[in-house]
Amino acid sequence: MSAxxxxxxxxxxxxxxxxxxKTVSHHPQIIAKYKRKVRLAEGIEADGLLNSSVMTRGIDCLAMFAEMLKKEGVSADNVEVIATATLRKISNADDFCQQALTVLPHPIRIISGIEEADLIYQGMAATTxxxxRRLVIDIGGASTEFIIGDGNKVLLKTSLTMGCVTFNxxxxxxxxxxxxxxxHVRQHVESVLGEYQQQLSRLSWHSVVGASGSVQSVVELLCARGESRMITLHVLQQLKQEILAQNSVSMLDIxxxxxxxxPTFAAGVAILLALFELLNIETLQLSGGALREGILHQLAQRCG
Incomplete structure (x- = not known):
């Protein structure tokens, strides 16, 4: 009988x-990936509501996921749907979740920033x-998680309101x-970090690992150029100059x-540059996994 x-x-x-x-040798083996740039945080209005057009964009994506679940033959009991910063923040999250159930009949679990940080660290530790001691930084669309851990022991974790979509x-x-x-990004990052800047620096680390699209986009760029996958302050300063030299917002010349x-590259580079300077980071490598992999490892224990 197959897993x-x-x-x-x-x-x-x-x-x-x-x-x-599916589980192979006690570990999740990924057999399919699906992704869509919904940019949910773009739709947050001044009154705290998610606007209808972006909500529809999100629901359409979930309808596609539902079709892919059927295609892949995934049982309804073996699906975990997790939402993060934007659904934590908006005042009509219940409306979104109710609409989502009409196309994807699986309840959405909106997790706290601390729960998100925990899962990110689990996913990183299992794949990287x-x-x-490692500092893990996950720059999302509307929040950034910081975790310092040593092996399976987490020493500090927090989730702060800075992200590439909202900063964009x-x-x-x-x-x-x-x-x-x-x-201005650097000033705001410093303000949002607040007391965590000292706490993070006081604990110190041997290496820094980055997750999410902002880090991934820089690493993909470096790979395409045949350069080292390691992100450094020099790399980020160079990218800043390239961004400032662009003649079009599409940044096709990079x-x-x-x-x-x-669309969110400049904001992601700006956040990374600010963190490198404020936390005196020398090098950052891309994580092998983060939030999704953390969830998969939990599902493997439950379903495997």
């Missing part, structure tokens, strides 16, 4: 993702080689972009940048 398939669906502020896996709306909403836009990454 059952199970699926982890994450409703992030930037992307909606679905991973389908390395020893010693706040700081990079007029083109051409200016050096002052990056300065070699190695995928078009679907372009």
């Amino acid at each position: 059952p398939c199970y699926a982890a669906i994450t409703l992030g502020s930037n992307s909606f993702n679905m991973m389908v896996a 080689e390395g020893r010693g 709306h706040s700081f990079f909403n007029q083109f051409p972009f200016q050096s002052s836009d990056f300065d 070699k190695g940048l995928k078009p679907e990454r372009a």
Whole structure:
């Protein structure tokens, strides 16, 4: 009898993702991936409501996921749907969840930032080689999680309100972009970090691991250029200059940048640059996994 398939669906502020896996040798083996740039956080209005057009965009994606679950033969009992920062924040989250049930008949679990940080660390630890104390940074669309851990022991975890979609709306909403836009991001990141800046630095770490699309977009670019996958301050400073030199908001002249990454690329680089400077980070490597992989490992224990 073959192992059952199970699926982890994450409703992030930037992307909606679905991973389908089955257990092989006690570990999840991914057999299918689906992703759509929904950019949910773009739809948050001043009154705290998610606007109807972006809500529809999200529901349409979930309808596609439902079709793919049928295609992959995933049992209804083996699906976990997790939502993060935007659904934590909006005042009409219940409306979204009710509409979602009409196309994807699985309840959405809106997790706290601390729960998200826990799952991110589990997913990183299960998929990323390395020893010693690590700082994990996951820059999402509307929140960023910071975790310091050593092996399976978590020493600090927090979730703060900074993300590439919300920062894109706040700081990079007029083109051409200016050096002052990056300065304003740094000031805001410093303000949001607050006391955590000292706490993180005091604990220290042996290495830094980054997750999510902002880090992924830089690593993909470096790979396309045949350069080292390691992100450094020099790399980010160079990318800042390339962003400022662009003649079009599409940023087509930035070699190695995928078009679907372009809309939030400047904000992601600005956040990374600010964190490198404020936390004195020397190098950052891409995590092998994060939130989705953390959920998959929980599902593997339940379904495997």
